[in-house]
Amino acid sequence: MTSSIAGPHRDLTPxxxxxxxxxxxxxxxxxxxxxxxxxTIAVFLVGALWFANAANAGKFLDxxxxxxxxxxxxxxxxxxxxxxxxxDLPSPYADGSQKYDYPEGRFYLTESFYLPEYFYELLITxxxxxxxxxxxxxxxxxxxFFAATNLVGAGPVRFVFRRTFELxxxxxxxxxxxxxxxxxxxxxxGAIVAIAVHTVGALGKLFYEVVENADMKPDEGLRAVGGSxxxxxxxxxxPQVMPNFVSYALLRTEINVRASTIIGAxxxxxxxxxxxxxxxxxxxxxxxxxxxxxxxxxxxxDWLSGHLRRKLVGQAAFQFGG
Numbered sequence: 001m002t003s004s005i006a007g008p009h010r011d012l013t014p015x016x017x018x019x020x021x022x023x024x025x026x027x028x029x030x031x032x033x034x035x036x037x038x039x040t041i042a043v044f045l046v047g048a049l050w051f052a053n054a055a056n057a058g059k060f061l062d063x064x065x066x067x068x069x070x071x072x073x074x075x076x077x078x079x080x081x082x083x084x085x086x087x088d089l090p091s092p093y094a095d096g097s098q099k100y101d102y103p104e105g106r107f108y109l110t111e112s113f114y115l116p117e118y119f120y121e122l123l124i125t126x127x128x129x130x131x132x133x134x135x136x137x138x139x140x141x142x143x144x145f146f147a148a149t150n151l152v153g154a155g156p157v158r159f160v161f162r163r164t165f166e167l168x169x170x171x172x173x174x175x176x177x178x179x180x181x182x183x184x185x186x187x188x189x190g191a192i193v194a195i196a197v198h199t200v201g202a203l204g205k206l207f208y209e210v211v212e213n214a215d216m217k218p219d220e221g222l223r224a225v226g227g228s229x230x231x232x233x234x235x236x237x238x239p240q241v242m243p244n245f246v247s248y249a250l251l252r253t254e255i256n257v258r259a260s261t262i263i264g265a266x267x268x269x270x271x272x273x274x275x276x277x278x279x280x281x282x283x284x285x286x287x288x289x290x291x292x293x294x295x296x297x298x299x300x301x302d303w304l305s306g307h308l309r310r311k312l313v314g315q316a317a318f319q320f321g322g
Contacts, residue, residue: 118274118290122297124188125270128263129256132192136199137249140165143200144207145233150216162208169201173259177268191268195256206248207241214240250305257301261294 145151147161177194184190218236227235264272271290278286 118271118293121271121274122293125260125264125272126257126297126301128188128191128195128260128268128270129253132195132260133199133249133253133256135192136196137203137245137252139196139200140203140207141245144204144211145237147204147208148211150212150214150219151229151233151237161204165201165204165208167201168197169205171198173198174263174266177263177266181267186267186269188269191260191263191270194263194268195259198259199252199256203248203252207245210241210244210248211237247309250309254298254302254305257298 143161143164147158147165149158152158173194176197177190180190180193184193214237218240219232222232222236260268260270261272261275264270264274265276267273271294275287275290275294278290
């Protein structure tokens, strides 16, 4: 028997009408919470901007209109200088010294740089990132199984290893590198250690979450036939999780290339240090040439790692150790 309720849902039974009204009530509640959340975020954002502007002696909001002044004035004397700098072509300003332009009030680049020399610096940066990623991923691989609830339970072992991962990723790489300068001095070694430490914390969390989402049937079978904990991990878990592990490690490599560039700017060596010197010496052509070189390098690394991730995650039969 149909209901006599008027409206677009008048043909619903009383039970159907009640379900429809309950659904509409849920929608209204969700919309109310969404509006409340957006409003709260907006209030906090406005408050944070106001506090930053009030606390900053430079008055952030007052200086914001001048944000693009640097990019407008920091241009080469001749745009072709960028390409002359990259390929060591003859430059009308190259006389072995710097020239001061009095109307502009700054030094212009007067000697180009040879691109192969900066490939070496770029190779140092990529080497720092790759070595740090391999070291950090290897340590995270060994430790992540001790932080997975489905392998060690919810006891003190899991607690200790999870807190260790949190501690290692609590500080940015540049902060860790600053602390290591006193030990290793300025150079790539401190950068490698700093990035590797942060990589252990970041990948460790991702790795143990992958382990916790793995299928436990192989583990149960190995346990039933008397397999040890190491055998259960080796033969029951590792073949399942390795594709995702490698995928996350490749993604982390992309991140670490950028991090090694930043650390290089504060004394970690590589192309970052060269970029900092070029920028501080007011050499626009050299600076933009390095930016183009970095952009092309990171673009190539992103494409390569993305291609490898798709290949690995798509391989159902990817095995570890043959």
